[in-house]
Amino acid sequence: MVELVRAGRSPEELAKEFQPSAQSIRVWVRQADLDDGRRQDGLTSAERGEPARLRRENKILREEKENLAQGRGFLRAGDGSAEMKFRLIHAEKDHHDVSLLARVLGVSRQGYYAWAARQGRGPSTRTRRDAELTGRIREHHQASDEIYGAPRIHADLREIDGIRVGRKRVARLMRRAGLAGVSRRKGCRTTIADRQAVAASDLVKRKFSAVEPNRIWTADITYVPTWQGFLYLAVVLDGFSRRIVGWAMAEHMRTELVTDALAMAIHQRRPGVGVIHHSDKGSQYTSIAFGRRCEQAGVRPSTGRTGTCFDNAITESFFASLECELIDRRTFRTRSEAERAVFGYIEGFYNRRRRHSANGQLSPVEYEHRQTLENTQEGDYAAA
Structure with a gap:
């Protein structure tokens, strides 16, 4: 157009x-x-x-x-x-x-x-350092049987490796590596009170700290499930260092279970007259036989209120650790197998190696050892 x-x-x-x-x-x-x-x-x-x-x-x-x-x-x-x-x-x-x-x-x-x-220049210095730290964290986590969380891994890095690093950084690297501590299970009732028994009064009143060993002992019973049925564990714990000083295991919860644990504590620690033995109002601890055993050894019985876990908090705390770090992570076919595992946990790990927050992240044995050294040095200085 x-x-x-x-x-x-x-x-x-x-x-x-x-x-x-x-x-x-x-x-x-x-x-x-x-x-x-x-x-x-x-x-x-x-x-x-x-x-x-x-x-x-x-x-x-x-x-x-x-x-x-x-x-x-x-x-x-x-x-x-x-x-x-x-x-x-x-x-x-x-x-x-x-x-x-x-x-x-x-x-x-x-x-x-x-x-x-x-x-083009490769990983940064911080990235390389994070990789090295993650490797050490993984080793300490495996050494604890994958029990430790960030606070105790942080203490291991500081005391064993001499590595100065923030706890939040440890937590971040553990989270990134998929590493975590363990948490506890739900429980069932093991305290059965005898309404006709006369229980001892509460001499502790939730003040569990002690200035020296063999002043305050706490005790309780828990259970370990196996294919053969329950294995019951009674323990005696020293409030000074949180060390398990006596324990006994059986397939029943009769009075001899707790008297055996007390006998072991007395044999190992040789306490002076007047050590307080604090427990709940379970029928085993309010029985005549247990009362006589305490009287013979110069032990002062003490009981908290029924159904109040806070009146025996440090023993409950130990059972929480035992359950989430051992019992919940294992399946036991026989009671004998469970006995060996519990023995290894108490004497091989908890008392000697496991870091405890109440002890400044020291194991109970190490805490007692250091306190003994400090007291000895102070005594030598005073004598000089």
């Missing part, structure tokens, strides 16, 4: 012959003159198409931004670190603008480029 008009045909004549309106033909001719540079009083086709192109590109960018924003939900809580976001930007930078990716993921463009520059 443009060529025909330029050859001398009029728009009106062409409109009658080819159907388009004369006005449309005039618009086409005017636009062709603008595109060919024959006139300068308007926009060329390329200039007219630029806003439309920009609108199309903006629409595509908005769609990409929405898709990326939705994709942030696929980053798990632990993967939302700057490291993971920079890796995502690096993987998508050929398909999307880096500035857009950084804005959508909530990081800076400069941060990404700094991260990308570091990749």
